Amino acid sequence: MGTASDNGILLQTADLTKHFGGLPALHEVRFSVRKGEVTAIIGPNGAGKTTFINCLTGVLTPDRGSMVFDGQELSGLPPHRIARLGISRTFQNLRLFPGLTVLDNVLCGLSAKAGDSLIEAFFRTPALRHRERLLRLTALEALDTFGLADYASLPAEGLSYGDKKRLELARAFVSRPKLVLLDEPVAGLNPDETERVGTLIRQMRRSGATLILVEHDMGLVMSVSDHVVVLDGGRRIAEGSPDDVRRNPLVLEAYLGKISLTA
Ligand SMILES: Nc1ncnc2c1ncn2[C@@H]1O[C@H](COP(=O)(O)OP(=O)(O)O)[C@@H](O)[C@H]1O
Ligand SMILES: [Mg+2]
Missing domain, CATH: 3.40.50.300 (P-loop containing nucleotide triphosphate hydrolases)
Incomplete structure (x- = not known):
């Protein structure tokens, strides 16, 4: 088969x-x-x-x-x-975190992959900090691809509707x-x-x-x-x-x- x-x-x-x-x-x-x-x-x-x-x-x-x-x-x-x-998705009715920044919304799309252990998170080990930097770079790259790089540090709620739709795409795609x-x-x-x-x-x-x-x-x-x-x-x-x-x-x-x- x-x-x-x-x-x-x-x-x-x-x-x-x-x-x-x-x-x-x-x-x-x-x-x-x-x-x-x-x-x-x-x-x-x-x-x-x-x-x-x-x-x-x-x-x-x-x-x-x-x-x-x-x-x-x-x-x-x-x-x-x-x-x-x-498998990732976008929602028919937007499901962003309005109070979080545009960058943090995209980082959420990477959390399924991050796999941090509690111990590491508690002690903020160098390995964890290195991984966080890589995740940020990956998220910034996705924002660039989806035309949102200029808004990275703004709260998602401030975006236009069209930008929000593209932010959902970026979040769904960032984890490849x-x-x-x-x-x-x-x-x-x-x-x-x-x-x-x-x-x-x-x-x-x-x-x-x-x-x-x-x-x-x-x-x-x-x-x-x-x-x-x-x-x-x-x-x-x-x-x-x-x-x-x-x-x-x-x-x-x-x-x-x-x-x-x-x-
Ligand atoms: N959670 C739910 N509870 C009850 N009925 C639902 C629910 N979700 C969808 N439906 C019903 O199932 C059918 C298909 O809905 P949906 O999948 O949303 O269609 P589409 O996305 O193609 O517009 C519709 O009749 C809708 O009313
Ligand atoms: Mg539908």
Whole structure:
């Protein structure tokens, strides 16, 4: 049997099912992500996209089904263990620490990796201080990449909405995760800011990350995705290349009167 590393598949779900009070938010979803690709998940509001991300990150426990990441079953693992395996995410509604500086927010993205022992932290050993300096440098480098270096020492709450969205990206990416889950990264952004995020997504992909992109902005989905999966009512109703999916009558029907696929 092939493993995740030799067939190019980084993540595979099968039969993934999650109900809320009897209503299916996800129903028997089979889904796979190829290493190094951007896989978009689209679908109308309530389709189950965020629920899918919440299952993958251990925030929700699926009723049944499997989620195999890099050869390991994720089902039943708590969020911090899943993060340590190399999966990070952004949130549809921003989840920054408003009172912390921009730099400290990004440092939070590295904490899963830091692994300091209590003894070291108590005595502030030279080894620990050295590691802290390296973490700071890594975080500053990420801020630079995401266009936020000038704001490093400011409180995150003072940033514009567009800068906050990019700060979430920086925090998700700073640990160099194997898989980054982006939940509506350009919602509420103007076209220029959207284009900027598109460029950053391509940059993350080029530097070796695999991405899952949940997004309504079809211009962005079509321009950055290798593969598109369509959910509706918790079911996978279609998948394929961006062009296949755009022309699929089932997809057009699911979206009819909801949002424009030609935007
Ligand atoms: N924590 C929850 N409790 C109850 N119902 C929920 C919860 N989270 C999501 N749902 C329901 O599950 C369905 C899918 O929601 P969601 O995954 O947020 O969709 P999407 O992100 O595609 O808009 C919706 O009907 C939503 O109301
Ligand atoms: Mg959602």
